[in-house]
Amino acid sequence: MTDIQQTVYVVEDDEAVRDSLELLLKSDDKPVQTYESASAFLKDYSDQMAGCIVLDIRMPGMDGMELQKKLNEKHSILPIIFVTGHGDVPMAVDAMKEGAVDFIQKPYREEALLEKIEAALEQDREQRKSLDEKQEIIRRVKSLTPREREIMDRMIAGQANKVIAIELEISQRTVEIHRSRVMHKMGTHSLAHLVRMVLSVKDLID
């Protein structure tokens, strides 16, 4: 299992809050990167980033909500935990609708924040893992020859070797060879597994 480095990205305009949060997370052995504004983070952003964002909802200049929208446009999958103040709950609800994982109200208890961060990192890990798996499946699918691909599609559609052989006007033996190549290249021995793998990336390969 490839264990990629996860970082907690703290976007917070208040220096003291930023500094204290950085210390706190570091003392919990979490890699931390801090940003004093939404635009600073946006400038630094890349889709290689893994972890989660702890984002202050109210900031001068670009606020947390705007940053969330910009990141959505970039198809970021980084989970966002919004940090809100008193009276910002309606804003937080909007943020959740836009896909934020959670929000926490200032001043917060450390345990609550760390729990939420843990959960966000877990979610990121899973998303990333499934994303990695899909990438692998896609890579494997792309390694098939056109013929193999055609035969795989028919296998998934549930056609028997005999039917495939007749429709493609090739020998059943040839179908069997292609079939064994497909199973080998896709790294599986079970047709059921193959079906599930290919269906999970169906949108991405067609």
Next chain:
Amino acid sequence: MTDVVTENPEVTVLLVDDNPQNLKVLYETLKDKGYRLLIANEGEKALDLAHRHHPEVILLDIMMPEMDGYEVCERLKADPDTADSAVVFLSALDDLQAKVKGFSLGGADYIAKPFESQEVIARVKTHARVIRLEREMQSRNRELQGDQTRILNSISEGIYGLDENGIIEFANPAAATIVGCPAEELIGKSFFELHFASGDEAPETLPVMATCQQGVVESQRDIQMLRVDGTTFPAEYRATPKLLDDEELHGAVVVFRDISAELESEQALEDARTLVQEQRDQLAHTSRLTTMGEMAAGFAHEVNQPLTAITNYARVSKRMMAKEQPDLDLLRQTLDKIEAQSHRASEIIRRIRKFMKKPATGKEVVSVPTLLEDTRQFAEVDMRNNAGGIEVQLEEGLPDVLADPIQVQQVALNLIRNALESTRAAESDAPVEVSARRCGQHCVRIQVRDHGVGVSEQAEEMLFHPFHTTKDDGMGIGLATCRSLIQAQGGDIAFERPEDGGACFYFTLPVAGVEGEPCTPDEA
């Protein structure tokens, strides 16, 4: 009233002689000359006619039986009704003694017998004219005196004429009314003894004394004067020296009045002012509470920042201490940070409490940069929603102002918040510009300029009117309160329309320690 010559040219001439022949000659001489001629052949009859007809000229023979001309003249002069007639003696006695006696008894002229008719006509004409003019003059004098008396009587201020020792020579009816004593009983009394308690002070320091003795003009307000019955009243007076033609001091004229009612209304006015001031302070306080209410969420955020930081630092510290070999330096640094953040939180709370304090603290010498910086930090609570923020620009060497810092901060905060709101509404990221500069000798001008939605011309007229608002949720109190607060500091507040849009509000405050009126916005 005596007739005026021009209006009634008829002049009466009385001819007195015991000799019918003489009378006839005189009559012939003067008839058809436009005179009314009266004739008497003896003294008693002459006196009677003179008394009844007030002749201008009396031609009077000296040598008469029973009552001679001298006696007639004497009695004419003794009678006020006839005293002003011109007596022209007629006599053959052409000697100096007789003439001198005649003049000494009040005679006006002397004609020697036998007389020339031309001379008689000329002399009568001259004397008639003199007497008519004299009578006219006296009549005018009486009118004038009447006027003066009426003026003195009708004036509501008391007027005393004093001699150089302060003895009352004249008192008008108002003086009598004010001091509670008939005017005639005041005459002859000492002004000082009557109206000031003896022994209280050295006599030379008594009011009016300097005027009586040294001829200086003096005036005072709110002194205590005694009425005749011994009660006192507050008075205002003005004393001017009475100088006659010889430029010598002849006492003083004192104009005075009872100012009890005036003082009462002044007190009532003062009370009303105090009440207005109290209500203004009350309103200002209410308006500060309202502002704080509007900003509550912002303040909660503002206080939560250091509290959040403190909580985080505290956790970090605990973890550090749980280690086998705690990094004491790092721990100390973290604790220092906790301390700094708790100061930060208490500073925010201090600022809020100070702003909410009631009543306002009163005027003091205030540093404009400190005040504006404080206000800016305050307004930052709202500024979180503005991209542009607030820029403060201060002229070098700004003098301190004399003002109530809380109320000025309230006004500045109000203007800045309006500016931020207007900027937000215009979705502009231009900063709100706050600036201060000296303006003339007497004042400092503080200006808040924004690039927001601006003020419509229609709204501009009503800007500082109470209960007028352009905001959906506004009460229309803000700017009206601002104006009343700034005016209470001796400054003023106004609006300017910037050419390139937005709005500009400014107010003036008096420079501390500089005498004189602060400038008005128009001069600014």
